[in-house]
Amino acid sequence: MDESGEIRATAFNAAAVDFYDRLQDGKVYLISKAKVGLAKKKFSNVNNEYELTLERNTEVEECADATDVPAMKFNFVSIGNLQDVAKDSTIDVIGVVKEVGELSSITSKATSKVIPKRELTIVDRSGFSVRLTLWGKQAEQYDSTDQPVIAFKGAKVGDFQGRSLSMMSSSTMHVDPDIPEAHALRGWYDAAPSDQKFQSHTGSMPSGGGVAFDRAEIRNLNDVKVSELGMYDKPDYFSARATVMHIKSDNISYPACPTQGCVSDYSGQAWFQGFNDVGQLLFGMSADELVDIKVREASPELDRSASISTSIGDVTRGHQRAQERDDVRYNQVMERTIGTTYNFACRARQDTYNDQTRVRYGISRIMPLNYREEAKYLANLLLTSEWAR
Template identity: 65%
Template sequence: MADIQLTTGICARLSNSENDDDELYNSQPVVQFLSFKRVPPSGGASTMDRYRVIVSDGEHFLQSMLATQLNHLVEEEQVLKHSIAVIEKFTCNLVQGKKLLIILAMRVLKKEAEKIGSPTPVQPRGGGSGPSVDMQPDTPTVPSPAPSTSVNTTSTPATVVPRAQPARQQTQAGRGGRSAIYPIESLSPYQNHWTIKARVTQKSDIRTWSNQRGEGKLFNVTLMDESGEIRATAFNAAVDEFYDRLQEGKVYLISKAKVNLAKKKFSNLNNEYELGLERSTEIEECTDATDVPTVKFNFVDIAGLQELPKDAICDVIGIVKEVGELSAITSKATNKEIPKRELTVVDKSGFSVRVTLWGKQAEQYNATDQPVVAFKGAKVGDFQGRSLSIMSSSSLYINPDIPEAHLLRGWYDSIGAEQTYQSHTNAMSNGGGVSFDRAEIMCLHDVKTSDMGLSDRVDTFCSRATIMHIRNENIAYPACPACGKKVVQMGDNWRCEKCDKSYPKPEYRYMISMAVADYSGQAWFSGFNDVGRTIFGMPADELIEIRERDDIKFNQVLERTIGSTYNFTCRARQDNFNDQTRVRYGISRILPLEYREEASYLANLLLRSEWSR
């Protein structure tokens, strides 16, 4: 039989504590949880649920908050009402004049227990009524056990969170010393005296702006410790002060920065706050960096990108299969050219994705021999389906020394190099928001007889049809690698009038015209690059190379597509050609048949038919 003792008086000590009470903040008190309350995101910078908790020491109770990395303990019911735990890592924030305990790490000693004692609110120093809270501990409907601060248990304590170091470690730096070290997770605008020990994992270029209010410059860095990440931004004079001092990969002690609400349109980090670096901010390089991780990834495989919404931020690792030429686009806002380079990246999921690098990352990319690349903070786009864009706040790692990279390298060298990949941007194309609905399929006869596309507006319809013939004339056109517009050959180069640039070779893009049929009739459908890549399973460059090298093989590739059936979402649009009005059917989305979904749909139809009898 083992007794678990609650730490008597800890709630009062925490409520009335001073920021420099290192003995208290390095302790590991044992408390009981009286209740949990989920606090949903409030909008703005907040993006995650939080859990508000009432903790008790048997005499008093105190309002607390779980750090987001502990949410799973509540959601997976590893900790319950009246559970007893040791708080291994914590801090306190001052909110509206009251202390709020922030629990950063904990270890459950007993999951199921009876309520201990009859705790009351902590009385502030000097008497008076105790602080009000918006969540009171639940009053039991059965008699409570006699007031006590211990409970018997026969089970061995179960560790649900790895043991961590105390939340604060006193660090002396300079003559006056520094405040105790806080984890990034605990920072809030309600604190004034804190120091973080963090690694710079990303540093932007210096950017300038000019508007009616004036002009200036800024740069930002991403800081990380074991508890999380936060973005820090410096403006004007602070840029001169800190830009050269802060270097990627190094660890710093940082204090006296301003904690603000995060501007989410400029940051992809999972943090409600960001730091403003000012001239008075203190930054000192720390040589002892053993307790600060280098970088944290949460990888999504390329096939899984279809599950992410547009503008989502994710981490991806893969093999660079193709590298595009360096090009540039002209910014409409600044009228300046922005360097651009596109990579085709593949992974073990069997999919490929187009990744666009911008600025210096595009200019400086010179890796060869199909390296492993890891992208942190890539932005998901919906251009022709799914694509990735590497922003100024994103990070690119070539051949990183991590287990995932070594496994990927071994797989690709053994079998991946000979594998063919499905173009994720095409097979999952969403047609600019036009979706395919199985229940809305129209036969081709009904499409033609319903006068679709004859009005001024564009009509959309879903169809299932089989390819009968594909025109091999003008099946692809030479396009600009940067903008996709048609280029013209001039000597040994190809000229793009839109970009005002010449390239040693074009990037061919499909321009498909094909006859399709279903049980009711036939129609001509047209589509562009994503349609061709889905049908042929290869980029247009590869098909054009086959045509120029072996005409017989080219015809065989076309013949293999005959008889293939797809689901289509199309736009019917009126067109005038040689003074004749006609309706053209353009493909917005093409999808291979999903036989499992089709079988489920037909089974449901049969069930509904039986029920209606």
């Protein structure tokens, strides 16, 4: 940053290694021969339409005698307004650290590396609280125990428990910064009652498994798997649009068991699980009605079309004919579901059974396609999205 504003600079691979030890927070540098490109707004909240890429031939020289160094600029979002911020956005937020979690760790499935993590609960004057996760060295080195005010720049917004925040490699945090917002927050918190209650964003989430369908956040099935959703110590939520390809019917006769089906989109396939509401939409009938078709035992009393006879052979043949008719009807119900596309709101969560760990995708909501709404959304993209301008 300089006196005119700020810009994001990124280095990759060998250039990142080269500049890692040479660039330090709070120091001033002269930078030349950097590559200028359009800013990727999805990964940055810096107020600039452009960004820099530092390459191997980029020249960086420290200005040892620099004066009037500009202060860090923030664009804070209130914790109470996080519900209005899109998932995966990067934001600036400031809050008082109300609670500090123990240092723990997770193991990355992609790299098998152990990654330290620590969770903070921060609050502000909106009366809301939010969980923020520190990773790596930030988690290990955090040692503040006196409920400091911390300004976080470039934190990523997640949807765990309604809304959550997570630090990224490019995020920074500033403890008790000398800015008006921090002073005001410190005064408010110190004057507040010690037993003041704060509202989390969990209660603001819609019902039905804690997740809503969002067209703007649809993820393809391959992306869900590659991103390792649900692989760690918390469930992840996502929206998907997929077509039913197959339904496992071996345990469908037990109403308490989930219906499990294979769904597919252009990127791949996955097994989704759903319970009563999902089954009713898929099959057009209740679980009891479907179970009745599957396990109905034909008898002269149930099969009125069978002739009453004292012959054991006639009764047996009537039983077989009725059973065949029920099998045909049951298979027809199953086949009607195949090839239909739905919008899904899902939860990905790791599950261990018989010493085998895998991720299960549970259906929180299922909705038939509303082609009017789908067309309206696509038309709006043509008018408002950055790539359409």
